[in-house]
Amino acid sequence: MCGPLHPTAAFEPPLNVPPPPAAPARLADLLPGFIAATSFATSNVLSKIVLNAGADVLTLSLFRGLVGIVLLSAWLKVGTPPVPHTPRARWISLGLGVIFAGVVFGLFASIALVSVPIAILSYFVYPLITGFLGVLFGIERISWRGALAALAAFCGLALMIRANPQDIALAGVAFAFGSAICRTAILLITRATLQDADPQITTWYTIGGSTVLFGLVALATWNWQGPHTTAGWTALMGVSVGTTIGILALFISIKHIGPFRTALVMFLEPLLSTIISAPMLGEVITPIQALGGAVMLAALVSFQLRR
Numbered sequence: 001m002c003g004p005l006h007p008t009a010a011f012e013p014p015l016n017v018p019p020p021p022a023a024p025a026r027l028a029d030l031l032p033g034f035i036a037a038t039s040f041a042t043s044n045v046l047s048k049i050v051l052n053a054g055a056d057v058l059t060l061s062l063f064r065g066l067v068g069i070v071l072l073s074a075w076l077k078v079g080t081p082p083v084p085h086t087p088r089a090r091w092i093s094l095g096l097g098v099i100f101a102g103v104v105f106g107l108f109a110s111i112a113l114v115s116v117p118i119a120i121l122s123y124f125v126y127p128l129i130t131g132f133l134g135v136l137f138g139i140e141r142i143s144w145r146g147a148l149a150a151l152a153a154f155c156g157l158a159l160m161i162r163a164n165p166q167d168i169a170l171a172g173v174a175f176a177f178g179s180a181i182c183r184t185a186i187l188l189i190t191r192a193t194l195q196d197a198d199p200q201i202t203t204w205y206t207i208g209g210s211t212v213l214f215g216l217v218a219l220a221t222w223n224w225q226g227p228h229t230t231a232g233w234t235a236l237m238g239v240s241v242g243t244t245i246g247i248l249a250l251f252i253s254i255k256h257i258g259p260f261r262t263a264l265v266m267f268l269e270p271l272l273s274t275i276i277s278a279p280m281l282g283e284v285i286t287p288i289q290a291l292g293g294a295v296m297l298a299a300l301v302s303f304q305l306r307r
Helices: 027-052 057-078 087-113 116-123 126-136 144-162 170-193 199-221 230-265 268-281 287-306
Strands: none
Touching (some): 027 057, 027 230, 087 170, 116 268, 126 170, 126 287, 199 230, 268 287
């Protein structure tokens, strides 16, 4: 999906912002976050359908980016006029687009090789990586409770991956980890250099930069492998529109309940991806893998609250 960006999705709230001293959010205020998590989860599953229909990762990434740019541009024109970036912020945002291309490509490549639940849960280690690198670079501190929660999350992930290793392509998990590392870089760079920049414009430049990069690679390799079926093209459009809806819903959610609470709501994404992939793809994880995933998600939420 960075300082605000998500690969399956293009945007995410910063996961290292302390909770503001505000009253508990009402259910209506949480609704945009639920819509965002559902949109991203559905897009994750649809991307698998696109890839199963014969499309390659590069074409999926490029098409999704092109549609996202068009829809985001329309949103920026009809909504409240955003604050323009300074030249420095603009170049940093475009540079983040190169890293964001790694997020998108890595996540789609992971989904192509392993089941959607395994890919998304493996990718969701990025809050832990972000937290620990934040400590390493002196950006934030982690309490001992946060460290224990992180350890529990890694144990849950290890249980999930190792529960049935003969059926898991480790290359797929490696792509998800690589995507998570790119996401971490985006979060830390954004926090260090773009704290005062309008996140909508940052997201637009970042998506634009990544899409241009995908376009140049596609032209250089002349590799265009779209879906071979009508269902695949329908799913491809669904991925592109769904992720954009998720982005816009996240903007609204952050406005209503703040980035911290929005980040917690977004932990529904891997859970919903698992639930939706069962009827649509027939991808059912084993009970042990489900236990590992549950431990990981619970520990990640605790990590966000305790660090």
